[in-house]
Amino acid sequence: MQVYETPGAVRRASEGWRAEGLSVGLVPTMGALHEGHLSLVERAAAGCDRVVASVFVNPTQFGAGEDFERYPRDLKRDAGMLSAAGCDALFAPDVGAMYGAGGTDLLSGERTFVEVGRLGEVFEGAARPGHFRGVATVVAMLLLAARPHRAYFGEKDYQQLLVLKKMVRELHFGVEVVGCPIVREPDGLALSSRNAYLSSEEREAATALFRALETGRSLYRDGVRKTEEIEAAMMEVLRAGSLVRPDYAAVVDAESLAPLERLGESEARALVAATVGRTRLIDNAAL
Amino acid sequence: MQVYETPGAVRRASEGWRAEGLSVGLVPTMGALHEGHLSLVERAAAGCDRVVASVFVNPTQFGAGEDFERYPRDLKRDAGMLSAAGCDALFAPDVGAMYGAGGTDLLSGERTFVEVGRLGEVFEGAARPGHFRGVATVVAMLLLAARPHRAYFGEKDYQQLLVLKKMVRELHFGVEVVGCPIVREPDGLALSSRNAYLSSEEREAATALFRALETGRSLYRDGVRKTEEIEAAMMEVLRAGSLVRPDYAAVVDAESLAPLERLGESEARALVAATVGRTRLIDNAAL
Known part of the structure; x- marks a missing residue:
């Protein structure tokens, strides 16, 4: 499994596959992988010739006082799991590679971002103001970097799935967003x-x-x-x-x-x- | 010259060229073409294997009381000029094909849009509130639909050129934005x-x-x-x-x-x- 750390590098890999007529699936994650993520990789591998997973803990979707700092990170473990699950490439950029000089404060006025409207303001958006702005912005970047034909998201984050389907449809990304069933523990707890x-x-x-x-x-x-x-x-x-x-x-x-x-x-x-x-x-x- | 009316149709053409290893240039316009636009087409033809021009009078970059309604439209004349200038394809969607059910009011809360920050709030942005939000959103759509390697814009709209370069860089579009010199009348008036x-x-x-x-x-x-x-x-x-x-x-x-x-x-x-x-x-x- 090849590891890429910049949008340009993963794009070159993906464009190379596309030029060979191969289909590309993207599984965006924040790492700390579990069986839910792996079910997305399996689904992507079943539907696409090549699978790229991304691991990026995106600062712009965390609010002040949330768990960005302590969010679990273990890239080595994640990479092992993704490779074993059949990923062809891992895109693991750092914050600088994704957000560069514009910085990670989306409302600073210093950078471009994607705004999703009312669908992102209810429920999780009401509890976490700006959360879906951050999600939409980073997923737009990931789709533009990895250029997949299809992108796979879990239904666990159901509102996120709807917001991203809407973004992809309304901005004409030309990517199929595939929602995948929630994976649960034996007692019903959704994996997270x-x-x-x-x-x-x-x-x-x-x-x-x-x-x-x-x-x-x-x-x-x-x-x-x-x-x-x-x-x-x-x-x-x-x-x-x-x-x-x-x-x-x-x-x-x-x-x-x-x-x-x-x-x-x-x-x-x-x-x-x-x-x-x-x-x-x-x-x-x-x- | 082939004419396409939907994002999906122009994308299929462009992806076909890309798969053959051909480079694609996009010249976004609002029609009412003049020598300035044609200089962009020439520049694109010199730098790319295939040239797509778009003609779309974008409602979201016009403010209330501006000239959206009376903006000159003559697609037949524009198409003739583009074909003569060597365009391979014309993308001429209607408002519904671009904005669909979400509508064209970017602040209605009903749709996804691209926000550009402070660079879009000074000068033309101050005189025309929301103008660059509309420009960035439609150009994002056009780039996602036509999937060019390079996109050509005139320096006449200098602030627009900077806003779009920033958007393309910050969201990782992977497109080269090429700014082209202003074309002037003999007495110096910039073509518009x-x-x-x-x-x-x-x-x-x-x-x-x-x-x-x-x-x-x-x-x-x-x-x-x-x-x-x-x-x-x-x-x-x-x-x-x-x-x-x-x-x-x-x-x-x-x-x-x-x-x-x-x-x-x-x-x-x-x-x-x-x-x-x-x-x-x-x-x-x-x-």
Whole structure:
């Protein structure tokens, strides 16, 4: 597996493959890899001739006081996992290679960035102002650097997936954004690099998110169509654990994330977010 | 010359050429072509194996009350000129093909756009709020659709050229942005599609912009180094004509457009803007 550290270097590799008629898949990650990431690599390898994974802890998607500094980093371990999973190339730039002289403060006025609009201002965008601006900007850079035909993202970050599909469609990136199913622990907890922050007590309490979603799905299967009722039941599950501080439990339109009064007309998605101990976790499911 | 009306269609053509190892040049225009545009096409043809020109009057770079509606449009004439000048393809989308369901109000919250920061807020950005946001967004779309190796822009819109170079560099487009010299009428007036708005009296008065720049250059050649003195002299030339309402006459850093107190340390550019009758005109020159 070749390792590239600059946008120019990974682009040359990708353009070379494209010129040979090979299709290129990109799996963007922030490292601290787990089985969820590897499932994206497998999906990319099944759908593309060559697979590039990127590992970059992107400062512009972290807010002040968030975990940018302590976010787990172990490039050597990540590289080993990616190589074993069949990646052809790893793009692992440092902050300077990505953001250069313009710096990483997107609102400083010193640099160009991508703004995503209202879809990035609700839910995670409301809890983390500027988060999706940072995500969209770095993914635009990664797509422009690695020039993939397809890019793979997990449904775990469901709102992120929608924001990126919208960006790619509206700016005409000409890249297929592929959303891949959430990978879960046996007890239902969605895999996340941030699960590593949890103490064993918190780890146990964290299953509240999955249990809340299951409660919502079960009510829906039982014929409940009032979102308010489902949301209240999900919130109750989140509230039950003493280590869990719920942020939101919502049932919304699966494309626009707009509120739904009743279910049945359009596809719906249940979204939950909560802080467990000091760790903010999110999860979601189709209804 | 092939004509394409959707981003997907022009991308397929360009990707086909790239796969054959051919280099692709893009000349983005708003139509109403003149010799200035054709000089860009010639430059592109000299530097690239294939040349794509785009004709798209981009609504998002016009402000309320500006000339979007009456901006001259004659695609048949433009296509004839481009074909004669050696273009291989014309990309001529309509507004729906470019902006789709998200609409053309960049601040509505309904769509993704590219924000360019402080460099887009001074001079033309101050006179036309949101102008460079619209320019950057549409050029990002055009570069993503036409996938050129190089893109050609006139130095007449000098600030636009700097904004686009910055966007392309900071987001890692991997495209070479080539700035091309201003083409002028025999009396010095910079070619512009908006010159067509001028009455014969206004047309004569419009040479004030070029004469102001020449005054600035001549003072510099004579050894004047205080920008204040040069700016005052340029402004005086603009003010002399009764049909001319000056907006600005400035001598600034040629890369950052930052104010300069004295000349000589970094490259400088003189910028002028004025409204002649009802038509806003801009011009610039290296000092």
